[in-house]
Amino acid sequence: MGGFRRQLPSMTALVVFEAAARQASFTRAAAELGITQAAVSRQVQALEASLGFPLFRRLHRTIELTEPGRALAASMSEALGIVAQTVRTITSAKAANELTISATVAFSHFWLLPKVSSFRQADPDIRLKIVTQDSHIDLQRDEVDVAIRYGDGTWPDGKAIMLFGDDVFPVCSPDYLAARGSPDCVADLARHNLIASDSMGPGWIGWEQWLAAFGHGNNPRNITLSCNFYTDALYAAMRGEGIALGWHRLVDDLLQRRQLVRVSVETLRPRSAYYVVLKHGAMKQSVAAFLDWIRGEANAAAPAPLENTLYANESAVSGG
Structure with missing residues (x-):
């Protein structure tokens, strides 16, 4: 079985997408990540191109997740939450011995x-x-x-x-x-x-x-x-x-x-x-x-x- 890198699109694009989906805004996601709104838009577009389907519907002054977008957003939120909790546990155990x-x-x-x-x-x-x-x-x-x-x-x-x-x-x-x-x-x-x-x-x-x-x-x-x-x-x-x-x-x-x-x-x-x-x-x-x-x-x-x-x-x- 191949590594995750061959099975997954860009991790950077996935993280940017998760922020945009959670914030329901490219602008707010950009502020959270410390990048420009244009950079968020480019990462999301690149992710959509690699997947072959849209993740957002671009409406007037707002965005809305598509059905595949909602499914991917839920998985990314859960996965990143698990990683974040693991990091907290590891660093907490390390801090206890320092x-x-x-x-x-x-x-x-x-x-x-x-x-x-x-x-x-x-x-x-x-x-x-x-x-x-x-x-x-x-x-x-x-x-x-x-x-x-x-x-x-x-x-x-x-x-x-x-x-x-x-x-x-x-x-x-x-x-x-x-x-x-x-x-x-x-x-x-x-x-x-x-x-x-x-x-x-x-x-x-x-x-x-x-x-x-x-x-x-x-x-x-x-x-x-x-x-x-x-x-x-x-x-x-x-x-x-x-x-x-x-x-x-x-x-x-x-x-x-x-x-x-x-x-x-x-x-x-x-x-x-x-x-x-x-x-x-x-x-x-x-x-x-x-x-x-x-x-x-x-x-x-x-x-x-x-x-x-x-x-x-x-x-x-x-x-x-």
Whole structure:
């Protein structure tokens, strides 16, 4: 038996005919298909010529299906409906196994990526995509399933589930500390080479807020290097360029490997925290699997408590 191509006329002409029959208008079919009315007319005429009989009666300012036209229109509508439903089913099944996660550059680089292999091993069928950017992604408009954010947990585009809070303290390389010595106090710290980074959003702590929490907000600060990404600030600190602020959850591995060391006992615990933010509505299976994994990982990978720590009053940080 020959293939369908030998048994059927042009598929393009058939699709154009179906639209014209359903719309009962060459003009409306043209608008639906994004082609001209003349192109619709030509396709229908070519189809009629290949079949050997008319499909429409051309009346004054209107068209009307012939008996063969009605039969072919019904078959085309049913056939295209079946194809469309099959495509929806296939793409829906594929989408259920896809997961797109948004995270800041720092969280993705220092926390998520070092741990995500365990998620991929647990759910190897899920196709994972990680979107790293510090600018805000709208879950309602962008093609993202889950966002990991730092803040107060109030975002209108999704449901926020708290992962963990964090502690912020100064860090530098062992070589820098050996060469320059440990600061005697916060005021002495402000005179060291400080590395700053641009804010990643509300609640993110910079040197001004951190020093203010310990009563030194008005002291002169020796900012010798400023970076627009927090990751760059940490790499500069590891290279011995100065002292940066370290988020315990992000720098814990670097502390364990002695690529960074804690500089002082003063530590700030902001009111903001890390959250998993989910789209409103039904939860995909892949999202549920990721949520279970990251909550378990957040508990299992909690860094050891800081010893000999002097915590600042949280209320000393405005907006944090």
